[in-house]
Amino acid sequence: MDVRTGIVVLGATLLGATGAGAFVLFDDPLTRRPGGEYTIATQISHPTLGATSPSGPSWDAAFAEALDAWNDAPGLGALVDLSATPGFEGPCDDDDDVHGVGFEADFCGVPWGGTTLAIAARSFTPGGLVTEGNIVFRADSLVNANWDVVAGPQGAFDDFRRVAVHEIGHLLGLDHPPGSNAIMFATVQDGVEVPQADDIAGVTTIYDLGCPDPIASGSQTLDDSLDATDCLDTDIGLPVPGAVGDCTQISSFEANSFVDLYEVALPAGETLDVTLRSTGAGGGDPVFNPTVQVFNANLSSELGCDWNNPMGAASLSLALTPGTYVVATRSVFAGGGTNYELTIAPEPGSAALVFAALTALWGTATRRR
Ligand SMILES: [Zn+2]
The missing domain is CATH 3.40.390.10 (Collagenase (Catalytic Domain))
Structure with missing residues (x-):
């Protein structure tokens, strides 16, 4: 294995x-x-x-x-x-x-x-x-x-x-x-x-997870995790990251990423700032490469995307018209999972970038019954 x-x-x-x-x-x-x-x-x-x-x-x-x-x-x-x-x-x-x-x-x-x-x-x-x-x-x-x-x-x-x-x-x-x-x-x-x-x-x-399942959210820092209780991009029909936006440098995104969706209302005159970083503890396997996407409200169009190398955070700062948007958190790796911290800040320049070493939530597990 x-x-x-x-x-x-x-x-x-x-x-x-x-x-x-x-x-x-x-x-x-x-x-x-x-x-x-x-x-x-x-x-x-x-x-x-x-x-x-x-x-x-x-x-x-x-x-x-x-x-x-x-x-x-x-x-x-x-x-x-x-x-x-x-x-x-x-x-x-x-x-x-x-x-x-x-x-x-x-x-x-x-x-x-x-x-x-x-x-x-x-x-x-x-x-x-x-x-x-x-x-x-x-x-x-x-x-x-x-x-x-x-x-x-x-x-x-x-x-x-x-x-x-x-x-x-x-x-x-x-x-x-x-x-x-x-x-x-x-x-x-x-x-x-x-x-x-x-x-x-x-x-x-x-x-039967009822996908998609957007989480109502405002300007805040959230702790959550990606795991098999979450919908997959393929369950939702989510556009593959990198199709547009800033992820085009990634040549081979894998499908079947677990995804959390956050619904955000953006007031007039502000930018949407998003930062995602891993908080998982573990052995350092590259199980989670923080990747954020921003979509329109019905998930049909990707408006922005950022990923980072396994040692960093993913962040976006988008100037958008006032309205409702959906922020997706996911990993580059198919099935990648970890605990993470997501900061959503609809104020200009308020999102502090926080970098943390990538850590693994799970190594290998073996059990027999
Ligand atoms: Zn059995």
Whole structure:
């Protein structure tokens, strides 16, 4: 993995206590896949069973049904976009932004343990933008994982399809809830094969952000952060920075930046002064390159833009006609995230430039369940 990527790995079938509860999101950091979109390379073959399950359906067909269980869940059609594409991609190759699925005799070099049946692993940027998701199914023996495709009670088998539905839920950002009326419950259940209301509510919380979401603001200094709870430029359809303004020197802006929007009313006879700097603490990875854009009120036109090298603040001072404008804070880097300080000052010359070393909010994070 590269320095801007962390990875989180998760297990499928830990024993958990049954009880009432609600969905749980991964939150360290919160992570989100742009548009809820995964196209997963799928050419699944078990080392002893081959490409088809004992009862007949191919693993590929069962996995495609698991993807559609989320696509077709009530209310999720516009929020997630899951599909399979023919071809083999090693599910332990986590550094190429290609999503894969497969059976493996160990979990990417680590022996399978306990009652784990499968693990979903994701790579994400420091701001929580998921760049890759992989699913590894256990295949060390048919005693430990007796795979078949089974509807209803599983009997002596482990149902590949419902475990796939569970792992795909992890790729979307869900953790194990305390309540058992969910496909994301940590233990496979005979009576739950597709996403339940609790699972659907969790995915809706992650992906239905009501973008754009401008924050009413005046002349002030604000502390906020960029992370996966924010809309992406691609969610909003925001013009790419540098299309006009002062960012044309940047040759390769990346899409999929998290964005905060601030709505500002500019009185007559004043300039709009904006300064953005990182306040994130961390190890110094270039996870956030402060970039500010100023737009007209309906976000259709960029009126100004500034970015800076990773060691500085971004600032703008624009002479504009009186009216309402939107200030966007973002990073040059796709998925870059950090805490920041934004100063908005509709008075001439009042914005003091404050420079601070760029610091990283997140390095790499690894955990396994
Ligand atoms: Zn799980």
